[in-house]
Amino acid sequence: MATVLDEAEVVETKRGTCPICGAGCYVKAKIANNRPLAIRPDRTAGFPADCPRAGQAIDYHDHPERVNYPMKRVGKRGEGKWQRISWDQALDEIAEKLASIRDRFGPEAVQTMGGSYKGAGDASCWRWSNLWGTPNILYQGKNCGEAELLSEWAVYGEQTCIGNRAIPGTTKSIILWGVGGSMSMASQVKNLRQFREQGGKVIAVDPRRTDVTDMSDLWLQLRPGTDGALAYGMINVIITEELYDADFVRKWCVGFDELTEVVREFTPERTSEITWVPAEKIVEAARIFATNKPGLIPFGLGAAELGKATTSAVFGKTYLRAITGNLDVEGGARFADPPDSTRFREEMHWDALIDHPLRKRDNISADRWPIASVRGLKAYRKAMEKVHPLGVGPTIYNMVVAPSAIPTAILEGKPYPVKAWILQAGNPLVSLCDARKLHEALMSDELELSVNMDHWMTPCGALADYVLPATDGLERPLLSNMWGFADAFSAAKRIVEPLYERRDDYQLWRELGNRLGQEGMWPDTMEEWFDRILEPSGVTHAELADQPVPWLMAEPGHRRYEERGFATASGKVELSSALLSGLGYPAIPEYEEPAWSPEGSPELSKDFPLILMTGNSLKWYYRSQHKHLEVMRKQHPYAQLTIHPDTAAELGIEEDSPVWVETPMGKVRQQAKFDAGMHPRVVHADSHMWYPERDAEGDAHFGVWESNINAILPDGEDYADYAGDNYMRGLICRVTPAEGNVPPLNLHPARLEMSR
Numbered sequence: 001m002a003t004v005l006d007e008a009e010v011v012e013t014k015r016g017t018c019p020i021c022g023a024g025c026y027v028k029a030k031i032a033n034n035r036p037l038a039i040r041p042d043r044t045a046g047f048p049a050d051c052p053r054a055g056q057a058i059d060y061h062d063h064p065e066r067v068n069y070p071m072k073r074v075g076k077r078g079e080g081k082w083q084r085i086s087w088d089q090a091l092d093e094i095a096e097k098l099a100s101i102r103d104r105f106g107p108e109a110v111q112t113m114g115g116s117y118k119g120a121g122d123a124s125c126w127r128w129s130n131l132w133g134t135p136n137i138l139y140q141g142k143n144c145g146e147a148e149l150l151s152e153w154a155v156y157g158e159q160t161c162i163g164n165r166a167i168p169g170t171t172k173s174i175i176l177w178g179v180g181g182s183m184s185m186a187s188q189v190k191n192l193r194q195f196r197e198q199g200g201k202v203i204a205v206d207p208r209r210t211d212v213t214d215m216s217d218l219w220l221q222l223r224p225g226t227d228g229a230l231a232y233g234m235i236n237v238i239i240t241e242e243l244y245d246a247d248f249v250r251k252w253c254v255g256f257d258e259l260t261e262v263v264r265e266f267t268p269e270r271t272s273e274i275t276w277v278p279a280e281k282i283v284e285a286a287r288i289f290a291t292n293k294p295g296l297i298p299f300g301l302g303a304a305e306l307g308k309a310t311t312s313a314v315f316g317k318t319y320l321r322a323i324t325g326n327l328d329v330e331g332g333a334r335f336a337d338p339p340d341s342t343r344f345r346e347e348m349h350w351d352a353l354i355d356h357p358l359r360k361r362d363n364i365s366a367d368r369w370p371i372a373s374v375r376g377l378k379a380y381r382k383a384m385e386k387v388h389p390l391g392v393g394p395t396i397y398n399m400v401v402a403p404s405a406i407p408t409a410i411l412e413g414k415p416y417p418v419k420a421w422i423l424q425a426g427n428p429l430v431s432l433c434d435a436r437k438l439h440e441a442l443m444s445d446e447l448e449l450s451v452n453m454d455h456w457m458t459p460c461g462a463l464a465d466y467v468l469p470a471t472d473g474l475e476r477p478l479l480s481n482m483w484g485f486a487d488a489f490s491a492a493k494r495i496v497e498p499l500y501e502r503r504d505d506y507q508l509w510r511e512l513g514n515r516l517g518q519e520g521m522w523p524d525t526m527e528e529w530f531d532r533i534l535e536p537s538g539v540t541h542a543e544l545a546d547q548p549v550p551w552l553m554a555e556p557g558h559r560r561y562e563e564r565g566f567a568t569a570s571g572k573v574e575l576s577s578a579l580l581s582g583l584g585y586p587a588i589p590e591y592e593e594p595a596w597s598p599e600g601s602p603e604l605s606k607d608f609p610l611i612l613m614t615g616n617s618l619k620w621y622y623r624s625q626h627k628h629l630e631v632m633r634k635q636h637p638y639a640q641l642t643i644h645p646d647t648a649a650e651l652g653i654e655e656d657s658p659v660w661v662e663t664p665m666g667k668v669r670q671q672a673k674f675d676a677g678m679h680p681r682v683v684h685a686d687s688h689m690w691y692p693e694r695d696a697e698g699d700a701h702f703g704v705w706e707s708n709i710n711a712i713l714p715d716g717e718d719y720a721d722y723a724g725d726n727y728m729r730g731l732i733c734r735v736t737p738a739e740g741n742v743p744p745l746n747l748h749p750a751r752l753e754m755s756r
């Protein structure tokens, strides 16, 4: 965005964070007259904004289509008629409606949801929700890797750190399981190269060839959705060949014999039949990982979102780390341990109110998926109380609702009614499965209040009653520990004052709280709240942000279990989990096929012969975001269906031509792209695509059904995993040529002129 400088204006250089997505990478910005003139990665701060999206930071910050003022719906829901109102009017009216809903239906009738990560902004939503008394919280992590974390809590009593990386020269092997290409792990590629140069072994598990699989010593190209079988097959080899860490297993694990029984049928040959990975590669992978120690299996989203098949996949990874003795060792799986020298738990996760006096009911999905409920959370807390009598670690994602429960609660009032929905920075009509059912719920008169706070008008925002303008990463301060997944806090100041009437998330919750009986609970500003969180550490937020490396790190430590045990009921790694069985689950999950797969639904698969993956990270977009930004849209203007060229030729499909991608629930239109690295029987469909330039069609906005693969993916009890997460990989589809051409890109900014 061109800026003409007055000679007298002072140009300052400030450190802040990139506003483009929630990763919070550090930038240095030249600022004049409260406007950023140029933004560059800050390489001193430890996490520079190096990805290609960051170059659009200034365009993002002051784009003509940003939402800049509160708006109230004046027509019917979804009709697109808005009136600009003041913040006070919006907050007064929303608070009044919330109080009325609480009086008639109880505090649990409010569903809050956060999308893209916003640092502690997300935690201010959880804080409000807990103070208010609703257990119905949903956040982005539920739809990514939460199933993986919950398995670690159930087996280890703690979770491994999201930032775990190989230590070159120390770590000897790494399994990159479902991490995707380097775009998904941009900050780790240099580390990976160094690791390999120093002799480290890399095993990649991925159904499609990527630059990361090309860097590996061994690539396991499995059938999508069969990760659990692969993990159990590797465990079978490790146990059969006695390659496990016998000393660690004897002293620190319970349930080894039961695990041995569960994996017995997963011989290399049987595992190969299920997964399509040659038996000798399964054996080789198991041997490499078990004999090159310490070894690491870092967090990877690809083994989650497999529907029912997720459960054995995430537990299988959890068992692999444990039986090879790679837990809590240097170069292996470090545990996430946010700095104890903060009020992290009390302030951000608000543990003190787990037994809120107003909350009478568990969350709306607790009966079906108790692992993620208040009941589940209490079970975790009880199991770990010997090691951590005051409670430990993040708790919020131990009680997050399953997304599929929300439309049912709104439309049918089951298990009890949800009447209000407050969404911040999320776009669930393109990010959640069975999106048409959610659309029906958001349009329903049963939903009495719908609030959307965002940077942009989205397909979801277009159905809201109130749309509120949010600050971006340049305009808000940051205190981040990645929802508690990390073992550190990073800090940054706001580097420009908010434009127009944009406000921090924190301010929404504080202002609503102050109108609804939470007076005295909320410091005036986000910065003051951050100071309160950091106070025990002796550093203020501003001081931390000004440090050369603005990070507050946890105390390093390894093998702490030797002194205090593991934080489970037995004090050991529970391969057979008492927590799981106490909640009604099998203590060790059996392998389950994906619900839609050649083995799971053979009849259906005859009509839908291709295996469908979705949801890979795209270079130019973070999930549903950035569709307004011209530079990015030009790079990737339309949703893409990636297919092997031989398969495309058989189907009469030409490169770049439009295709129908069809599942048993319907079809969407995407653009064919050829990739010889795909398995010929597997295709990948872009998810999260919507088109802000499209006119509304009735109550569907911004082309939300045109290419949106999540509109034709199933959700609910028959499909979800043990935690109720969405089912987005390891599905089936058919692909056919579509008529016409892919529409040309025709962005028309300033659609929201009224909002400026």
Ligand code: SF4
Residues within 6 Å of the ligand: 018, 019, 020, 021, 022, 023, 024, 025, 048, 049, 050, 051, 052, 053, 054, 622
């Ligand atoms: S777009 Fe996201 S990942 Fe890329 S530099 Fe910015 S904050 Fe980091």
